[in-house]
Amino acid sequence: MNNLATRLAKMPSDQRRATLANLPTHLAKAAQAERLQSLLINFNFLEGKISILTPQQLIEDYDLVLQPSLKIAEQTKSSLQLIKKAIRLSSNILTQYKDQLAPHLFARLLSYKEPAIGDLLAQAKQSQKEPWLRPLFPSLTTPGGRLIDTLAGHNTTIKAVALTADGRLAVSGTYDKILNVWDLEIGEKCLTLQGHDAAITSVAITPNGKKIISGSVDKTLKVWDLETGVEKLTLRGHHSLVTTVAVTPDSKWVISGSRDKSIKIWDLATGEELFTLTGHDAPVRSVAVTPNGKWVISGASDTNLKVWNLATGEELCTLTGHNSSVTTVAVTPDSKRVVSGSGFKVSDPDTGSLKVWNLEMGTEDFTIEGDGSAVMTVFIASNGEQVIASLENAAIKAWNLRTQEEVFTISEHGGQIAAITPDGKRALAASPDGSLKFLDLGVPEVYSTLTTQLGRIITTIAVTPDRKSIIFGTDDGTLKVWDLETYQEQFTLKNQSLSLSVLITPDGKQIIASSQDNTLKVWDWQTKKEQFTLTGHAGVILQIVATPDSSMAISGASDRTLVVWDLKTGKERFTLRGHDYSVNAVTVTPDGQRVISGSADKTLKFWDLQTGEELLTVQGFNVPVCSLTITPDGKQVIFGLEDGTIKLWSLEKLEEVFTVLGHADAVWALTVTPDGKQVVSGAYDKTLKVWDLATKELLASFVAEGSILCCETVLDGRTIISAESGRMHCLRLEEGGDE
Missing domain, CATH: 2.130.10.10 (YVTN repeat-like/Quinoprotein amine dehydrogenase)
Structure with a gap:
């Protein structure tokens, strides 16, 4: 296939497009394993497909080599998967900058010694006909590490992220008043939702995966159809910005907290405000609903948590113990315990902590002392055994809820963790540049030698x-x-x-x-x-x-x-x-x-x-x-x-x-x-x-x-x-x- 570039150049544009789009699938169906693997390490093919089609279409070609009917050596499969991951890591950049394929392959793959990768890089260098910048050592995130993908589509800071129950889709909201819906399996944006008059502060997805609820500085909540992106309802009633939203397990009610110190319960079908919960002395920072649908837990800047009867709106108890704002709350799957995180006070910066409470007794079980950094968000894995906290210093820490022992700490991941999949294995980090980093928390980071030494x-x-x-x-x-x-x-x-x-x-x-x-x-x-x-x-x-x-x-x-x-x-x-x-x-x-x-x-x-x-x-x-x-x-x-x-x-x-x-x-x-x-x-x-x-x-x-x-x-x-x-x-x- 050395003359592939020449043959592609001679084709009419529609034939060239069809060849680039369909040739890998044709070879896979014909069980021509050797030709397929050669095609996928042919730089001219890679460059041609990205220039005319999309990085995602090229990424999908590499999945073809995993078909059982194709006899490809495991080492070659491994090399091809590394190339695929490298392209995926660069896909957000390659979509906009088509000329960056060669430098990005060098910057991500240069440390790998596999023959197939060496052959691809040699072709990439030889194929450059104009001046270019060739990386001399791997300096971009290398494949096989923690970073799975970078999702680029916002121009300002991301303030809120939510995931569907199956972890396939994510919704992000920002200062630019925009919501984006992402397909995490392919790393692409599905929908953009616009309608708020001010920055978006919070977002939730109904457990049945049908609706998105967003809260905003404009004091409203909006309800959107997740499949079509159509705005269904606007919920008005708060007197200040909406700080937090949650949805009941049956997907029928939404709960919102506000800087106006109140919590409101809304009917998602009609948009009707059902009742208002008052009792906090400062802005409400976080709300959560117990999985059994019986209670609402709220955390506020008054340093307290409150437990409410969702059916009657009655305040059941106040949980006291934090000495600074309660920034986040989460409930265990059995509805028996709640975990809360606190921020820090200027007068006492070492106040960030996690507390675990017994909901039936209304008492504190124990405190997990952090490193003094404010706890921004807390998540509980679906097995109920692990609590994961995102800290103000951008670190992630996880603890075993039974033994209280720290499970892991991740300090370098490119942003503030905004959402974690239900199994606790993957996360979305909001980066300062407005992108989302999709991370595998179970994989150690892979660095080039130089990057490791810099640190x-x-x-x-x-x-x-x-x-x-x-x-x-x-x-x-x-x-x-x-x-x-x-x-x-x-x-x-x-x-x-x-x-x-x-x-x-x-x-x-x-x-x-x-x-x-x-x-x-x-x-x-x-x-x-x-x-x-x-x-x-x-x-x-x-x-x-x-x-x-x-x-x-x-x-x-x-x-x-x-x-x-x-x-x-x-x-x-x-x-x-x-x-x-x-x-x-x-x-x-x-x-x-x-x-x-x-x-x-x-x-x-x-x-x-x-x-x-x-x-x-x-x-x-x-x-x-x-x-x-x-x-x-x-x-x-x-x-x-x-x-x-x-x-x-x-x-x-x-x-x-x-x-x-x-x-x-x-x-x-x-x-x-x-x-x-x-x-x-x-x-x-x-x-x-x-x-x-x-x-x-x-x-x-x-x-x-x-x-x-x-x-x-x-x-x-x-x-x-x-x-x-x-x-x-x-x-x-x-x-x-x-x-």
């Missing part, structure tokens, strides 16, 4: 003058120096707190890093000993640069100032004042005479580095300046804006040369290649892009799993290091063709 969120990176080593800062204040030729750690320095900016002076003698306590620390590269702590800023330091002669450092901060420091004495030379908002970006001209700063006040300022005098202010931008860099010849400055725009200005004429709308979100990372021919940009839209400065054309791009926070060119200048959250990417710019 933290990378916040900043810098490269040594010889471009052979890199230093990066992490969210716990650690600074690590790595050899880029061996990918081995050289040494580690410990900062006081998270570093948002780090640099190595041009002479390679000093490392400088910012801390969240508004200070800079300076270390000697050779001795690894701290030389100075630089104090002077009244806000968080966002960027540091050094003069070409390594005599001075300049820092920009959220306090609206730049400070110029003497690196020999550790003393402040002077402070540059003039910006109205935070200084997001700083750079120095190659001659060391001028500093350029970009600010959230939507301006660029030019400063004389010898006198501290403000030379020029450039205005007229509609959004904040996020990033800055200068070409090696000092003739042009390039800056990235919050709206995704990249601008290039001439420093000789002080005028704009060109503008490109390069990204869909803020550009926070910019660097120029050593030869001055290309600029690399990274943005919150998860993309890294390489631009030709002469032609202004996009040369290549890479789409990551999270926002690109920083980037640098290393080694020969054609290798790019970039960071997103807990991952570091090492990408090689290749010309394509026979390279």
